Amino acid sequence: MTKLSVRHLLGIKNLNENDIQTILDTATQFKEVINRPIKKVPSLRDITIANVFFENSTRTRLSFELAEKRLSADVVNFSASGSSVKKGETLLDTVNNILAMKVDMIVMRHSSPGAPHYLSSRIPANVVNAGDGTHEHPTQALLDAFSMREKLGDLAGKKIAIIGDITHSRVALSNIFCLQKLGAEVMVCGPSTLIPKHLGDLGVKISHNVKEALQWCEVANVLRIQLERQQIKYFPSLREYSLYYGINKAMLDELGKEIVLMHPGPINRGVELSSDAADSNHSIILNQVENGVAVRMAVLYLLAQQ
Numbered sequence: 023m024t025k026l027s028v029r030h031l032l033g034i035k036n037l038n039e040n041d042i043q044t045i046l047d048t049a050t051q052f053k054e055v056i057n058r059p060i061k062k063v064p065s066l067r068d069i070t071i072a073n074v075f076f077e078n079s080t081r082t083r084l085s086f087e088l089a090e091k092r093l094s095a096d097v098v099n100f101s102a103s104g105s106s107v108k109k110g111e112t113l114l115d116t117v118n119n120i121l122a123m124k125v126d127m128i129v130m131r132h133s134s135p136g137a138p139h140y141l142s143s144r145i146p147a148n149v150v151n152a153g154d155g156t157h158e159h160p161t162q163a164l165l166d167a168f169s170m171r172e173k174l175g176d177l178a179g180k181k182i183a184i185i186g187d188i189t190h191s192r193v194a195l196s197n198i199f200c201l202q203k204l205g206a207e208v209m210v211c212g213p214s215t216l217i218p219k220h221l222g223d224l225g226v227k228i229s230h231n232v233k234e235a236l237q238w239c240e241v242a243n244v245l246r247i248q249l250e251r252q253q254i255k256y257f258p259s260l261r262e263y264s265l266y267y268g269i270n271k272a273m274l275d276e277l278g279k280e281i282v283l284m285h286p287g288p289i290n291r292g293v294e295l296s297s298d299a300a301d302s303n304h305s306i307i308l309n310q311v312e313n314g315v316a317v318r319m320a321v322l323y324l325l326a327q328q
Contacts, residue, residue, distance in 0.1 A: 029328045030142045030149040031321055033158035034199035042203055046168050048320035049313070056092060056315055066095035069326050071127045072120050075152070076102040076113075079131055081287055081311065082152050082161070086129050089318035098125060113137065114144060121147055127325065130154075148325045156190050162286050163196035165317040167204060169310045170241055173282050178205030183235040185211045185267065186245030186294050189218050193245060193286045198224055211235035212267060232267050236274070241282040244269060244294050260293050270296035274304050282306055 024044045028036055055063055071090050075083055083099075090097045100120060117128060129150045130138050135157035142149040153159040167177065174180055182201050188194045188210050201208050202225065209227035210217055211234075222228055229235045236242055247263060274281065283295075283304040291297050300307060 025327060026324050029325070030138070030151075031160050031325060032138050032142060032149065032151050034160050034163050034196045034203070035158070037160075037203070039203045042164070042167065042200060045164055045317065045320050045324060046171060048324060049164075049168050049316040052092075052319040052323070053313065053316040056312075056319075061092055062094055063092065064094045065323050066090070066093040066326055069093075069126045070096040070098065070124060071129060071322065072098040072100055072125045073152075074100045074117065074120065074128055074130045076130070076132045076137075077153070079152070081314070082131065082159075085311070085314040086150075086152060086161075086318050086322075089315050089322060092315065093319055093322060095127075095322070098123070113141065117141055117145060121145055127322065148328065150321060150325065153192055155192065157192055158196045158199075159192040159286075160196050160200075161314070161318055161321060162193050163200040164321070165310055165314040166193075166197055166243060166284060166286070167200050168317050169284065169306055169313050170282065172309070172313070173306060174240065176205075177201065180206045180241065181209070181239045182206050182241045182243060183209045183211055183229075183239035184243050184245065185232060185235055185269070187216045187247045188212050188221065188245070189216045191245045193243075197243060198226055209235055209238060213263070232269065233273065236269070236277055236281065239281060241284060242269070243284040243286075245286065246288065246290055247293055260290075264293050268292075268294060268296065269299050271298035271302050274299060274302065280304070284310060286310070 026041050027038055073086055087097060125147060127148045129152050131152040132154050135155035137154050138149050138151040151160055171177055184194050184197055198208050209229055210221060211229040211232055214230055217228060281304060285307050289295055289300055
């Protein structure tokens with residue numbers, strides 16, 4: 023079995039193409055496991071994993087917890103909202119207290135960009151970044167790439183559009199790094215206020231016309247408008263955003279070609295996607311959720327071998 027070149031999964035930026043292919047190939051094997059009648063394997067029977075979430079999460083947290091249990095790991099869940107963090111305990115103290123209970127791996131989500139990197143240089147356990155602020159969300163990018171590969175085969179030369187709130191999205195940055203390392207072409211599309219100025223430096227195409235982006239791409243990965251991260255108004259109203267950048271089934275039918283529609287969830291139905299688009303045969307949104315468990319199993323399994 024090929025090993026990863028890293029001890030932690032902090033971001034896609036730190037992985038090479040071989041690491042990504044190894045994770046995706048391992049996830050293929052684990053997807054078979056989770057579709058069996060008995061969905062458990064004893065691979066991480068002696069490993070204890072702590073899910074340390076300083077920010078709210080439903081999908082990612084459930085997906086990691088399920089992946090850990092499918093691998094037979096012991097699981098500890100920690101949520102900052104009901105913890106001593108509220109009493110002023112530092113991040114490092116919090117994690118060291120968890121490690122003192124003999125935890126081998128930490129899966130962490132934090133609102134500050136770079137928090138998992140800070141932690142990984144100070145503790146002996148493996149660290150998995152489950153999202154750090156508006157920086158990276160590596161396992162989401164990996165499960166997106168896995169879902170695309172399942173649908174389209176090799177991603178080299180494929181055209182992928184990432185549409186929506188690029189500025190506030192950690193998914194966008196991780197996806198760009200991951201897709202480029204796999205040889206895909208990437209376009210970002212959204213209002214100019216929601217696309218960072220220096221994004222062109224990463225070698226992506228930039229469009230402000232959603233119909234143009236859909237016409238160009240083979241996969242449209244549509245991102246949520248992250249109102250909770252927006253300190254100022256980036257567009258007049260959700261209704262206006264939906265009018266110019268929302269995607270509905272009629273638009274997809276007009277394309278005259280099949281495209282794959284994705285969304286990391288949760289969807290603001292009627293804003294970035296209409297219900298008839300989200301539930302159409304173009305959509306692989308529920309496949310992404312299923313694949314998330316297999317990909318996270320692969321990541322945890324491979325890091326435990328380091």
